[in-house]
Amino acid sequence: MNRKALLVAALALSLLLIGLFSFNGGLVALALPLLVYLGAALYFSPGEERLVARRALSDDRIRQSAGVTVSLTIVNPGEDLPEVLVEDKHLRGLEVTAGATRTFGALPKGGELTLQYTLAGVRGVYFFNYLRVTASDPFDLFNLSTWIDSPNRLTVKPESPALRKVRIRPPQTRGFAGPILARQSGSGVDFFGVREYQLGDPIRRLNWKVSARHPRDIFTNQFEQERLADVGIILDARAQTNMVVEGESIFEHSVHATAALADALLKDGNRVGLLVYGSGMESAFPGYGRIQHERILETLARTSPGHNYALERLDYLPTRFFPARSQIILVSPLVPEDTQVLLHLRGRGYAVAVVSPDLVHFEQRIARKASREDLAIRIANLERALLFQKLRRAGIQVVDWKTDESLPLAVHAAFGRVILRNTPAAAGTGTSGGRV
Amino acid sequence: MISRRILWGCLGLLALANAAGFLSNQQWIWAGAGAAIILLWALAILRKSAAISSLLFVVSVLFCAVAYLLGGSPFLALAGVGLALAAWDLDRFSQRLEVRLAASRQFTPPPGEGKDPEPATTGTISIRQVEMTHLRRLGMALLGGWLLGATALAVRLHFSFVLMLMLAFLAFITLRLALGSIRGYVSTIPRQGEGYDSRDTSEDAAGDRPRE
8 A cells, every 4th residue: 555545545544534423325426536536546556576577688698889688577477467567677887778677568468568668888797687577557646676697797898909019028928929029049030140050941041141151060040939928917906006097997998908917918819817916806817719718808807996004015916826927917006115026026927017097197187186286296206217217127018108108109109019909999099109 | 548538528528517617606716726637637647757647636626525515516617526536547457558558669579580569479469458457447437426526416315424424334344344355355465575586686675676
């Protein structure tokens, strides 16, 4: 019984009582249509609901820019329901781009009611659980509201600008042929060195100029082998390094950069692993190909910055996760305390690279600080430049990325020649790459 | 929507019934006030203000009663009550139908799937069918109520005080049974909180969503 029923009942009762106490039969008669209306509503009021809901998604894994169509079908195997209001809950982070999340209709025995709408949203993993169904009599005076289980799961994968080639030079490569120069002689295209001729060497590899200078010996050209590499990407998800300014988080830029790097490196055939270092440590174990790509995007989709006192510094990086002397790429805005850990990794023989979204520029761009804070910004920029200089001196590649500029161009400047795809994301202007 | 047209028709007839009831006794001020109430109600309906619409429905019914008490025709007052009830019900029903229409209108199927605002799924009841069923049931309820009221007005019975007291007692018992029945119905509604998943990420998880 809802408020409307109470209103009708109160009105009818008032007329009835006034009529009875004033001995006025006419007033009692005026209450009769209201009482009959109330009685009819009670007669048609819904009994027990036995509804079944089916939820179908057009795709359970979508990109951030794409939409997904949700189709809800409610079937009534029980008794007739004259009027039914179906409301699906709106999930935080998802936006309805077409249609509506509620509908109204009748559900006779064996009947169906269909609700369709399109959603789009930000990166994340979303769980659809319940929808609310409110059945009522034809006059909406007596309601019966229940929650129906209709589970489903949607993953919104992060967007990433397309990088075609990331040139890395890890000290150790894997045994399979690939695009990474292996620092070993063998079959390849890049000149590696010259050695004395050995029986079986092809004649076209003879270095005639060197051989001419040594009348008793013949020399052969050597080429550098090209192989696959092990690459470990570390995404810094510590709350203290990830800033949120006016609702925009620099962490989202880090996630997009990580997705772009993983995409490019996996396309080259490398074995790529991901470690998210934040409130805990989440990882996608190293692997190859499309499945690994999906695994990394899934991990990135559900990650968020968090705080953990034990993981405030990078000291507890699980280096065993990465094969010895492999390539490590850290995606982090960086704080000065991280320097020692990176130098330590470099000392242990890893090839280390850092992709660092510029925190100072990010805050300055969004918050548009007053001119009196210019000095503070200059000092912060100077500290950052010094930090990067220290890293570069230790042989660590650094990509100083201003988040409003193109990531492919920044990566190109730091890692070498990058062929850009003709995509809007790659069409940004300017470069902020550092020198190696 | 046909229900919308009937709603405006009911409001117009209600205005006429009220005016006729008051003007038959030269109650010009009351007639003007009644017309103003109907006008305000029409505005509330146009602005989709449910609370004001409900309030003006109560006021309209009371105006019908006043028209009768001031010497107007009881049958006209009875018709006025029925018309006010019909207008109020149809206003709320139109708002419920709007939910369905909005859901159908805004959804554009993905490319490749033809535009079908009302999916032709087996067993799906169309808006038109829902509307006609509602109008039929409302018509029956109002007609039944008016006939019962008219019969009550036409038949004059004289009771002694003792019989009146017994009838009042009977009415009280009936009312109590009816309330008991309604309360029993309410208790069958499942408690909000059954089967709630704590992993829920919905926006109003802290609001009207059930909690364990």
